[in-house]
Structure formats: structure tokens, C-alpha cells
Amino acid sequence: MFGRYAEHMPVCIPEDPDFAESRAEKAVWDALVEQLPDSAVLLHGQRLTDDRDDIELDLLVLWPGLGAAVLEVKGGRVGITDGRWHTDGGGRSSTLRRSPLEQAMVGKHTLYRYLQKRLSVVLTPLVDSAVLPYTILPDDWDVPDAPREKLLDGEDLPRLADRIAGLLRRAHDPDRDDPFVPLEPTLRILRRTHQALENVRLWARQIEDSGNAMTVEQEKLLRILRHQQRAQISGGAGTGKTHLALMKARALVREGRKVALMCYSRGLGRYLQLAVAQWPEEERPAYTGLFHDLAFAWGAEPGADDDSDFWEERLPRELKSLADDRPRRELFDAIVIDEAQDFSSLWWEAVQSVLRNQVKDTLYAFTDEQQRLFPRDGTAPITMSPFQLDENLRNSAQIAEVLGHLSTDQAIVRNDPAFDVEWIESPADDAVATADEVVERLMDEGWNPGDIALLTTGRRHPVHKEHVDEYGWDDYWEQCFAEEDVFYGHVLGFKGLERPAVVLSVNGIRDAARAPKMLYTGMSRATTRLVVVGDLERIRDLGRDARAEG
Structure with a gap:
């Protein structure tokens, strides 16, 4: 065993990492497992993605009382010649695009931003270091942007934990850093992030590998539209618009375009970021996320969540000004x-302003008028008629049939039957409590909690409100995609997303004019099992109203 911590063993995440592609990372991992105290946590391959970066940390050390260290591991014999970093190994030499320390520094800053948005207190100090297990640095090493104390080479391996502890102690600021910040909140966030990425990766693989109607038909449509600079693709719930939007954005990047992939809803925006993070770096859009967040990325100051004029008027105007x-x-x-x-x-004016050529550059809009839930009037600046998607590829036959009664467009149902839609009578004031009972029953029937969403049409569920108030929106959506537990949300925020089982609590709808579309959107979030709780006579009336409008 190495070092003075040999009698202990840290918490390892994952317990048995796959080091098939990196003997260097395994060598560093093994050394730290033997040297770190049992109070520390050692993580491998931690992924982080936001609207600015998508990175993977080779190794991350969380050390109670000392702080956290981001480690970039580089195998082979690493050196620098004429200011260019390179690595030699296996008889080959290759130039590195960025220095190992720069990679570690980017990882450190991304981690800090990520945690700062989700935690009231971040574990600090946070340091970055490059570990070169197969390199012996010369005694006279003197590179201005690569200080020797942040480069840990093969001779440092037997005392690696001591070297990291020294970096953390030197970085400690007694006026800013709290040595007693608990690790649990940070671990919760990082584990949830890892699970969310894994889930989205599985969803993407399922779509790509299935060879089903969605993949075949949508790839055919993309080929038809490949020469169209501007197009609007419309379709009802379950027609695969989000998948098609992702495919189009990726295809445009492959063509060499600088692409922005946008939406309005927080949940959908986070899903798009997680989905894009699965692609090779060279195939990712330059920007993926919320329309409003682009303004913040370009320097706009945030506003209050309840300041509707800021979000509806002032920020879009500022985005246009920033683009100009x-x-x-x-x-x-x-x-x-x-x-x-x-x-x-x-907003469309602002969208056009961020294009280099506002008249000729490419713009693709994916829409569903049946899910126009917000009181905004806007038309995409696209002159041609929309291309219509008319096959429901996601919802079970029974759910799709119910959606047909709330929609002016009849979709062709491609999925098999599953469970009959269940209707439970309840006054609006009691609909949330009744929905809670249904969730408990579904879990008793064998449904995994992570497969269930309870959505409201009126006031938010208490669990929904408490989570956002305590942890913020970013953590709220992270736990949604981690699928650790039942998801409590509102129909307005769950647009574009889905769960196998949805319990829809019709606990009031503020705007009666949009009530049929609210029901349509909420019901369509379920792929397999749908339970609707509320005033059933009123719900039937809304369905008749929607059909009459058609």
C-alpha cells in the first residue's frame, strides 16, 4: 500500500470503473483508492453538461475538511516543445489540442458553475491538477502556464494523496472556504446528474437501434427537406417532433453549420442538453438550451421569475440588441x-436577429397548435405551408384514442393497445389528494416510482413546490431525468416530455379557453398507463367543445 492513508479506503463511484481505454486512469485510481481516507469520495468519469460546456472529469476527489480536486489524467510520456503539448506512447507521438492543465481547469470551472446553481454552499476550495503517471518531469521544469506543483508525475504516484492535500491546503481561503461543508448534497447532485445522462443515453439508443416507424419515417422526411432552408414541421402529441428536431440539428452541424437548438420550457431544454451530450463533440450544436438563456450567455442580467414583462418583452428585446x-x-x-x-x-424577431443572414439562413420550427398553452401570438417567419406529421408513434392505442376526442387532427395510431384509460371522479379541490392515492396504488401494482408522473393542471403539487423552493429549478429537472422517484410536475412545464404512467390531476384550469389544450397536453404525456382524476362531466364537456371547434 501507498502513503499514510493506507489503512483506509474512500467511497468509490462507481465501485468498479471500466478502465478498458485508459491504463493511466486505472493506475491513478488504484493509487488514490489505497491512499485516500475513508471519509473521502473518489469519482471516475463524472459527466457535466450545461448550456456552455459538456465535459467528463477523469477523476474527482471530494475530501471533507479540505475541499475538492479535479484531476485530468494523461497517459504516455507527456511533454511540451515550442509551446506545444504532446504525448508519446506505443511508438507514436501526438499533439494535444489543449494542455492537460487547461482541461483540468475547464473541468473545475464547469463543476463550480454546475454546483453553484444547485447548492446553497459549494464544497471549497476547488483545485485542478494534471496527473501524468507515465511521465517523469525534469528537475528544471519551468513553464509559465504549467506550474510544477499542479503537475503530478510518476514519481508523485506513491504520495499522490499527500500532494493533492497540499494543493487544497494552499488554496484554502479562511475568509471564504468552509471546511465543514457536508458532502451529501454534492454527492446527491452528481449521482443524479450521472443517472440522468445514463437514462437519456438509453432512450437515444432505443430509438436509434429499434428500426421502428419513427426512425424510418423521420429520416425519410429529413431527406425530403434537406434542401429546404426554412421549414415548419407540425404534428400532434406522439408524432416524434422532438426526436426529429434533434436529428435535424445534428445533420446541420455535420454540414458544417453553426447551429442553435432552442425551446422555451425548462424541462424540455434540459432534455435537449442531455440528449446532445451523447453525441461526439464535433456533432453538437454551438448552443443548446432555452431561448432566454442565450441572452444570459451573451451577458444579459437575470430577472425575477415572477416578472412576466421581463421574460415576455424586455429580455427578448435585449437579446435582439445583443445580437445586433x-x-x-x-x-x-x-x-x-x-x-x-x-x-x-x-421572440421570433429576436430569433432572426441571432442569424448571420436573417433572410437566407436556415430556420426549422417544430410545432403543435394543439399544445399552444400560453397566451402569446406568434408565427414562425416561414412562408411555406407546414409539413404535417400524422402518425402517433408514442402513445398506446387507448391513450391515442382519447387524444383524438380532444384534437382537431386525427392521428394514425401505430402503437399496440396497453391499459385502458382510467377515469376517477373527484372534485377539483380534492383532485391532488385523490391523485396521491392513485400513485400509491400504481406502486403497489408494481410500477417503479421513476416510471410515474403526477401532473396538475391548476396549483402545483406540494412536493413540486417544496422541491423547487428548496433546491431550485436546475435540481428539480435533474431529478426528473434521473427517474429516482415519482415526478411531480405541472402540465405547462412537462410539455415535450413523457412517462410510462401519468396520473393527471385536473385540479382547476385558470384559463377556460385553453382548457381542452391543457387536457390534451397532460394526457398525451403518458405512453402506456393514464389515469385522469377530476370532474369527469366537466372533462367530457371540454372534449365535446374541442371536437366542435374542429
């Missing part, structure tokens, strides 16, 4: 927008 002032090379030449029916006319 930016060099043209920093703008986009292709934009893909999912759930584009959410965008107002003012």
Missing part, C-alpha cells in the same frame, strides 16, 4: 426550435 452588437462570426447560420408554438412575434 455582436460580430457576425459569433452568430448562427442555422436555428432549430422545438415546441415553436410557444414563441411570440417579438
Whole structure:
């Protein structure tokens, strides 16, 4: 065993990492497992993705009382010649695009931003270091942007934990860093993030490998539209618009375009980020996320969540102004927008402003008028008629049949039957409590908690409100995609997302004019099992109203 911590063993996540592609990472991992105290946590391959970066940390050490260290591990014999970093190994030499320390530093800053948005207190100090287990650095090493104390080489391996502890102690600021920040909140966030990424990776693989109607038909449509610079693709719930939006954005990047992939809803925006993170770096859009967050990425100051004028008017105008002032090379030449029916006319002006050529550059909008839930009037600046998707590829036959009674467009149902839709009578004031009982029953029947969503149409569920108030929106959506437990949400925020089982609590709808669309959107989030709780006579009336409008 190495070092003075040999009698202990840290918490290892995962317990048995796969080091098939990196003997260097295994060598560093083994050394730290033997040297770190049992109070520390050692993580391998931690992924982080946001609207600015998508990275993977080779190794991350969380050390109670000392802080956290991001370690970039580089195998082979690493050196620097004429300012260019390179690595030699296996008889080959290759130039590194970025220095190992720069990679570690980017990882450190991304981790800090990520945790700062989700935690009230971040474990600090946070340091970065590069570990070169098969390199022996010369005694006279003196590189201005690569200080020797942050480079840990093969001779440091037997005392690696001591070296990391020294870095953390030197970085400690007694006026800023709290040595007693608990690890549990940080671990909860990182584990949840890892699980969310894994789940999205499985969903993507299922779509790509299935060879089902969705993949075949949508790839055919993309080929038909490949020469169209601007197109609007419309379709009802379950027609696969989000999958098609992702495919189009990726295809545009492969063509060499600078692409922005946008939407309005927080949950859908996070899903798009997680999905894009599965692709090779060179195939990812330059920006993926919320329409409003692009303004923040370009320097706009945040506003209050309850300031509707800020979000509806002032921030979109500021985005347009920011775009007008930016060099043209920093703008986009292709934009893909999912759930584009959410965008107002003012927002479309801002969207066009972030294109290098506002008239000719590529713009694809994916819409569903049946899910136009917000009181905004806006039309995509696309002159041609929409291309219509008319096959429901996601919902079971029974759920799709119910949706047909709330929709002006009849979809062709492609899925098999599953469970009959269940209707439970309940006054609006009691609908949430009754829905809670249904959730308990579904779990007793064998449904996994992570497969269930309880959605409300009126006030938020207490669990929904408490989670957002305590942990914030970012953590709220992270736990949604981690699928650790029942998800409690609102129909307005769950647009574009799905769960195998949905309990829809019709506990009031503020705007009666949009009630049929609210029900349509909520019911369509279920792929297999749907339970509707509320005033059933009122729900039937709304269905008749929707059909009459058609």
C-alpha cells in the first residue's frame, strides 16, 4: 500500500470503473483508492453538461475538511516543445489540442458553475491538477502556464494523496472556504446528474437501434427537406417532433453549420442538453438550451421569475440588441426550435436577429397548435405551408384514442393497445389528494416510482413546490431525468416530455379557453398507463367543445 492513508479506503463511484481505454486512469485510481481516507469520495468519469460546456472529469476527489480536486489524467510520456503539448506512447507521438492543465481547469470551472446553481454552499476550495503517471518531469521544469506543483508525475504516484492535500491546503481561503461543508448534497447532485445522462443515453439508443416507424419515417422526411432552408414541421402529441428536431440539428452541424437548438420550457431544454451530450463533440450544436438563456450567455442580467414583462418583452428585446452588437462570426447560420408554438412575434424577431443572414439562413420550427398553452401570438417567419406529421408513434392505442376526442387532427395510431384509460371522479379541490392515492396504488401494482408522473393542471403539487423552493429549478429537472422517484410536475412545464404512467390531476384550469389544450397536453404525456382524476362531466364537456371547434 501507498502513503499514510493506507489503512483506509474512500467511497468509490462507481465501485468498479471500466478502465478498458485508459491504463493511466486505472493506475491513478488504484493509487488514490489505497491512499485516500475513508471519509473521502473518489469519482471516475463524472459527466457535466450545461448550456456552455459538456465535459467528463477523469477523476474527482471530494475530501471533507479540505475541499475538492479535479484531476485530468494523461497517459504516455507527456511533454511540451515550442509551446506545444504532446504525448508519446506505443511508438507514436501526438499533439494535444489543449494542455492537460487547461482541461483540468475547464473541468473545475464547469463543476463550480454546475454546483453553484444547485447548492446553497459549494464544497471549497476547488483545485485542478494534471496527473501524468507515465511521465517523469525534469528537475528544471519551468513553464509559465504549467506550474510544477499542479503537475503530478510518476514519481508523485506513491504520495499522490499527500500532494493533492497540499494543493487544497494552499488554496484554502479562511475568509471564504468552509471546511465543514457536508458532502451529501454534492454527492446527491452528481449521482443524479450521472443517472440522468445514463437514462437519456438509453432512450437515444432505443430509438436509434429499434428500426421502428419513427426512425424510418423521420429520416425519410429529413431527406425530403434537406434542401429546404426554412421549414415548419407540425404534428400532434406522439408524432416524434422532438426526436426529429434533434436529428435535424445534428445533420446541420455535420454540414458544417453553426447551429442553435432552442425551446422555451425548462424541462424540455434540459432534455435537449442531455440528449446532445451523447453525441461526439464535433456533432453538437454551438448552443443548446432555452431561448432566454442565450441572452444570459451573451451577458444579459437575470430577472425575477415572477416578472412576466421581463421574460415576455424586455429580455427578448435585449437579446435582439445583443445580437445586433455582436460580430457576425459569433452568430448562427442555422436555428432549430422545438415546441415553436410557444414563441411570440417579438421572440421570433429576436430569433432572426441571432442569424448571420436573417433572410437566407436556415430556420426549422417544430410545432403543435394543439399544445399552444400560453397566451402569446406568434408565427414562425416561414412562408411555406407546414409539413404535417400524422402518425402517433408514442402513445398506446387507448391513450391515442382519447387524444383524438380532444384534437382537431386525427392521428394514425401505430402503437399496440396497453391499459385502458382510467377515469376517477373527484372534485377539483380534492383532485391532488385523490391523485396521491392513485400513485400509491400504481406502486403497489408494481410500477417503479421513476416510471410515474403526477401532473396538475391548476396549483402545483406540494412536493413540486417544496422541491423547487428548496433546491431550485436546475435540481428539480435533474431529478426528473434521473427517474429516482415519482415526478411531480405541472402540465405547462412537462410539455415535450413523457412517462410510462401519468396520473393527471385536473385540479382547476385558470384559463377556460385553453382548457381542452391543457387536457390534451397532460394526457398525451403518458405512453402506456393514464389515469385522469377530476370532474369527469366537466372533462367530457371540454372534449365535446374541442371536437366542435374542429
